[in-house]
Amino acid sequence: MASNTYTGKISVMEVVVWILLIMVVCFTLAPILFMFVASFMDAKQIMSMPFNWIPSKSYFTSADRTFFTNFHKAIWGNNNSFSFPRNIVNSLVVAITDSVTTVLLASLAGYGIAKFKFKGRNFVFMSIMATMMIPFEAIMIPLYMVASGMRMINTYQGLIVPFMVSAFGVFQMRQYLITFPSEYLDAARVDGLNEFRIYSRIVLPNCTPVVATLGILSFRNQWDNLLWPLLVAQSEKMKTIPQYITKFSEEKQTDEGAMMACAFIASIPMFLLFACLSKYFIGGAAVYESRKG
Numbered sequence: 001m002a003s004n005t006y007t008g009k010i011s012v013m014e015v016v017v018w019i020l021l022i023m024v025v026c027f028t029l030a031p032i033l034f035m036f037v038a039s040f041m042d043a044k045q046i047m048s049m050p051f052n053w054i055p056s057k058s059y060f061t062s063a064d065r066t067f068f069t070n071f072h073k074a075i076w077g078n079n080n081s082f083s084f085p086r087n088i089v090n091s092l093v094v095a096i097t098d099s100v101t102t103v104l105l106a107s108l109a110g111y112g113i114a115k116f117k118f119k120g121r122n123f124v125f126m127s128i129m130a131t132m133m134i135p136f137e138a139i140m141i142p143l144y145m146v147a148s149g150m151r152m153i154n155t156y157q158g159l160i161v162p163f164m165v166s167a168f169g170v171f172q173m174r175q176y177l178i179t180f181p182s183e184y185l186d187a188a189r190v191d192g193l194n195e196f197r198i199y200s201r202i203v204l205p206n207c208t209p210v211v212a213t214l215g216i217l218s219f220r221n222q223w224d225n226l227l228w229p230l231l232v233a234q235s236e237k238m239k240t241i242p243q244y245i246t247k248f249s250e251e252k253q254t255d256e257g258a259m260m261a262c263a264f265i266a267s268i269p270m271f272l273l274f275a276c277l278s279k280y281f282i283g284g285a286a287v288y289e290s291r292k293g
Contacts, residue, residue: 039261074262105165108221110173158232178209212280
């Protein structure tokens with residue numbers, strides 16, 4: 001019986017694949033590394049060509065600049081308003097709330113479409129998918145008029161309600177649940193469980209990978225959202241962190257160093273979230289690919 005033994009030889013194709021992967025990693029990490037390095041530089045060093053990846057020593061020995069000058073400006077603001085903590089809290093409230101509601105509502109809708117046979121099921125599913133073809137810019141002004149009419153401007157409701165569920169979330173949950181064994185659900189019904197208890201005790205606990213994946217994507221979408229908050233969050237106390245970052249770019253002067261420092265600080269929650277849920281995120285992506293169709 002022949003055995004598969006490792007010969008120690010590396011094929012040309014493997015070398016090419018590794019080179020391509022290394023190039024992709026470098027292109028992916030380069031902007032993050034640039035953001036981190038630039039957060040310790042002044043505007044002159046950031047805009048210099050070619051870019052020097054090591055900050056100049058004169059930057060740290062200057063009388064009016066220290067190692068944390070840009071970070072101090074990022075937190076206190078360019079006008080010493082110290083609105084950074086409030087803007088961080090606003091972004092956290094919006095992103096966490098929308099992530100939770102998206103997971104719950106999308107899983108309920110995906111479960112119903114995947115496991116219940118009713119007239120017009122495919123039409124409902126395709127109608128939900130059709131909304132993904134409509135760009136947000138096309139409905140942005142009508143949505144703003146609705147929010148204004150309901151007095152949701154400068155409120156958490158105005159930031160949260162329009163994004164409580166997404167068509168992509170419904171699609172992702174439906175694709176995951178469509179191959180979920182129906183025998184488990186039938187056995188639960190025989191045992192006397194109602195549909196909501198089946199969903200909460202059997203279906204949802206077994207959807208951890210896709211729930212984590214959808215939660216991370218939903219959190220990221222709202223954490224990075226700038227366009228809608230620019231419309232509905234006009235007061236300083238309701239602005240989110242992307243709006244706060246844009247405050248460092250003014251008409252006559254832009255503080256690139258403080259902007260990079262603020263962007264780096266704002267990226268930390270996303271790094272932590274992905275680090276904590278990375279195994280579920282990667283597992284969910286793999287399972288989703290295997291169940292697609």
